[in-house]
Amino acid sequence: MNTVYFILFFGLGLLFGSFFNVVGLRLPQQKSFTxxxxxxxNCSHILNWYELIPIFSYIFQRGRCRHCKAKISFIYPVMELVTGFLFAHSYAQxxxxxxxxxxxxxxxMLVIVFVSDMKYMLIPNKVLLFFLPxxxxxRVLEPLEPWWSSIIGAxxxxxxxxxxxxVSNGGMGAGDMKLxxxxxxxxxxxxxxxxxxxxCVIGAVIGLLMLWINRIHRKQPIPFGPYIVVAAIVTYFYGDILINWYVSTII
Ligand SMILES: [Zn+2]
Structure with a gap:
């Protein structure tokens, strides 16, 4: 692993993370993001380039708009950092x-789905249709072993x-199915x-925790997409280790 590349991919992730925040938040509202x-x-003040630098703008402005001092959601810098980490980690692996x-x-795709499903309980079709091809x-260029695992998997x-x-009559949505x-x-x-x-495990644990601290009522729907996103990231990088470990414990 080359440290310079690692830092480059981290930086690339920060930049793209900032773009994915915008895509995830604007696309479901049918707003243009380009x-x-x-x-x-809050105040519709047009942001200058120096107010759009990932992480740094948030820190230097102490999490507030320079104009109206309205608080900026901490979700933005968090998702930028997460994307930076995920890009760098992908390169390292x-x-x-x-x-x-x-x-x-x-x-x-997973970062955009996470942002959009958290905010609107919606996984935009456009996002899935963009990434599908x-x-x-x-996967044709770099097939799984065996290659048809992709087709059956899908x-x-x-x-x-x-x-x-x-069966559950609305426990999960069509967006989750397509994802x-x-x-x-x-x-x-x-x-x-x-x-x-x-x-399902992550969803059950977080669902119980939130019930326990009374954040949600039993009937209130929770987006399932974020759990799928976390599970897919863990599985993509560590699935083989988890599967081998599981198989070795039952034999
Ligand atoms: Zn403002």
Whole structure:
């Protein structure tokens, strides 16, 4: 691993993370995220370049708009840092390879889905449709072992959530189902199943914790996307280790 590349990928992640925040927040509202200048949502003051530097602007402005002093959500710098870390980690794990390109696209899609589902309980179709052909091409160039694991993985991911939607009558959404279909192409059979399992575990633990601290009422819907995102990231990087460990404990 080359330290200079590591830092470069981290920096690239910070920049893209800041862009993904905008995409995740504007796309579900049908707002343009390419033409419009970024504005303060409180006072509509157009942000200058020095107010748009990932992390640094937030720190130097002490988390407030320079104009109206309204608080800026800490979600922005957090997602920038997370994306920076995910990009750098992808490079550290995979080196300069086709798989690294796939990993960067996967992390990108997952960060956008996370932001958008947290904020609007919605996984935009446009995001999935943008990444789907990219993943198909990259999995043709860099196939799983065996190659058809992607096809069965996608079908299985889609089908499991479809069954849950029918049985649970709204426990999960169509967005989750499509997301699992796309993930299946990248992850293959075993890992898409592991992602499903992990997302349920994470969802159950966080759901119980939130009930315990009374943050939500029993009937209040919670977005499931963020759990899928976390589970997919863990599985993508550590799925083989987890699966081998699990198999070795039951034999
Ligand atoms: Zn403002």
């Amino acid at each position: 033409n419009d200048r970024s504005i303060c949502p 995979l080196g300069l390879s086709v798989e690294l390109i796939l990993a960067l696209f996967l992390m990108s 990219i993943f198909i091409v990259l 079908t299985l991911g889609f089908a499991i959530i479809a069954v849950i939607i029918i 699992f279909g796309v993930l299946g192409i990248v992850l293959g059979i075993k890992k898409v199943l592991l992602t499903f399992f992990l997302s």
